[in-house]
Amino acid sequence: MFIKNPPPSYVPKYRIGPFRTIDLSINTNLIFSSEIDNYFDNRFGSFNYSYHYRGRKAFYLALSQYNLQKDDEVAIITTSQNTYISGCVTVEIEKFCNWSREINEKTKIIFVNHEFGFPYEDLANLKQYGLPIIEDCAHSFYSESTNKTIGKIGDFVIYSFPKMFPLQIGGLLVSNCGIKFKKDDFLDKGELNYIKSVLSRYFPDKREVLKKRIHNYNLLMNKFSDLGFKPRFELQSGYVPGVFMFKVPDENIDLIKLRKHVEIHGIECSVFYGERAFFVPVHQNLNDFDIDYIYFTIQNFVNETEKNQLIGNDPQSA
Incomplete structure (x- = not known):
């Protein structure tokens, strides 16, 4: 039987991401490996991605590549087109400009959220606006859209590792627009080794x-x-x-x-x-x-x- 309304000190913990308490010891005892670099080099290109502490840090870096003014807008497009959007997204945008849920004359960037692993299938049609596109693949590291365009249309693509793998930190910014970053420059050595070792352990699975x-x-x-x-x-x-x-x-x-x-x-x-x-x-x-x-x-x-x-x-x- 399951206990209803257990005392707060004795509840289990189930997160949206796969990280568990036991993963603290598992990840700490992993032998360092950077094999994940080879995977990302093949998937994204050797100089087209950079590691970050969180996905939102990667998003901030992407936004900072554009000369956004306070009155500009980022149009948020989602799979469901529901009004729901994470504060992690809107807070980062508000550091630069305004945001809206439609494309209009003030729109300078189109932000596409592939919600919860379910791709926005009309991605290619957004190219007609001639605006920069940022894809949010935080929950969609392995998802494929019907026409195989997810992660390939956006000028920048954002991934969040803890949504898919059992680790506590880690994001990736992929550049498809020719802007290059040194992939290891945004984290200290310990953080970088931790992310690479855990991903190297789990991506073969x-x-x-x-x-x-x-x-x-x-x-x-x-x-x-x-x-x-x-x-x-x-x-x-x-x-x-x-x-x-x-x-x-x-x-x-x-x-x-x-x-x-x-x-x-x-x-x-x-x-x-x-x-x-x-x-x-x-x-x-x-x-x-x-x-x-x-x-x-x-x-x-x-x-x-x-x-x-x-x-x-x-x-x-x-």
């Missing part, structure tokens, strides 16, 4: 990573269908999910209270604000038992909500 994420996605999809929840995004060939997002059509389910309930059970999650949708982890370090726990936690909230509705109480507030 690509096939298993993809297989496990898709397995977990399908398992969650099947389980949540019993609650009347359907996936927000369609999982197509080549897509590698960064989260499992599902639609919650029942207006009686308070998504803000659901988030609180799920978080106090140790599961990182969020409402997909602007829609009645919600997302939970789906990464490769979750096993079937972990999936059962995530399902149990949300099922418990739904059952309590339905019970309270029947007896006339307020919806679940735990």
